[in-house]
Amino acid sequence: MSTSVNGAGVAIVSEAVCEQIVGRPEAFKAVESVFGAMARGDAYNFPVVREAIGHADALYGFKSGFDRAGMVLGVKSGGYWPGNVQKDLTNHQSTVILFDPDTGRLKALVGGNYLTAVRTAAASAVSIAYLARKDAKVLGMVGAGHQSTFQLRAALEQRAFEKVVAWNPHPEYLSRLAAVCDELRVPFEAVDQQQLGAQADVIITITSAFEPLMMKEWIKPGTHIACMGTDTKGKQEVDPELLAAATLFTDEVAQSISIGEAQHAVASGLISESDITPIGEVINGTHPGRRDDQEITLFDGTGVGLQDLAVASAAANLALEQGLALRIAL
Known part of the structure; x- marks a missing residue:
């Protein structure tokens, strides 16, 4: 099996695997690096789309961007469903979709709920550190x-x-x-x-x-x-x-x-x-x-979307290295 997210097929990384392999050090490093790339002009976010869908009081949207330094391209899709707490589900639901910047091919689907929490915490931690x-x-x-x-x-x-x-x-x-x-x-x-x-x-x-x-x-x-x-x-x-x-x-x-x-x-x-x-x-x-x-x-x-893409890319690469990602052919 290929251990690179650029290998053949699409890597699928579940929420459980993300929680297993992406800890606070990995999230801190990913967020710190992408913040630096943004300030150098090596990474940029695309305009955010966020809309009330008119159903279940939900807000749904997309955060996307490209990190040229890390060669990470993708989109975080998801939103906020306030009624989920009554269904024993997390109110915030999201998935990160990564693409190959060289070809546009789909590379990975990564659970985004846990990663959203850990990347947000990493951002405040970076601010405290500096x-x-x-x-x-x-x-x-x-x-x-x-x-x-x-x-x-x-x-x-x-x-x-x-x-x-x-x-x-x-x-x-x-x-x-x-x-x-x-x-x-x-x-x-x-x-x-x-x-x-x-x-x-x-x-x-x-x-x-x-x-x-x-x-x-x-x-x-x-x-x-x-x-x-x-x-x-x-x-x-x-x-x-x-x-x-x-x-x-x-x-x-x-x-x-x-x-x-x-x-x-x-x-x-x-x-x-x-x-x-x-x-x-x-x-x-x-x-x-x-x-x-x-x-x-x-x-x-x-x-910002680049935070999500950074931690999702780290999760995808770690999951493949450790044989924890599911690979499917396109």
Whole structure:
């Protein structure tokens, strides 16, 4: 059997196989690399299509792009089905389709549900690795949904955090985060939003909010914030004044100002597009990132198709190397 995703036939990589072979290190490396390629102009996302289909309250769409550096071409197809929770299914459903950039031939079909969660967590982890203070001790979590535990585990690997503080609009869900902290032997405390801002050196917001949950005056100097929930027009997790006070970074500037956390600060004239730096520039060494320990840094993680393609390509190659992918002839 060929161990390259470029071999004969189509590779099919299931959700279970993705969970088995793609861990946080593999996802971090894939996302870090593609962010760097984007900043160099070696990779670019195509326009996103996202539509309400008029059935089951579902949103459905496509994220696509081409990474010339990694020679990865493809599309993530899927969306959000809010009623799936009653069917014991994940609300977010997606599949990544990879093509041969040289011929256009179909190369692989890769389950995208787990990879979406792990690539989103990898993005915030990359931002912490490059932008948080080296002496950061307290991690703050705003949100306790399905994605939050992926975020928490990835973040805890980036600094020697001594404590986790967390808030969620529905406090009963904080037990998810508490369980992870108990497993990893990290002290955990449920707090209100102001207490979270006062204590945390790094804050991750991962909610589906449409209003600010963290205000500028609650954030102490030197904090790094990763806003990971805002990916649609109208969504919002933090005070626009906070973006005006911070040094801003993102995965893709065009998405940041249109559907990301920065949309509100731009619309109100507090910041402009030129105030936002692609995090790939920090990865590539063309931007210094954090300049001092008093600076507030903020990463607007909007989620780009190239992240999905990067981790899906890694999954396909690893599955083939380990004989875990199903091959079918076209």
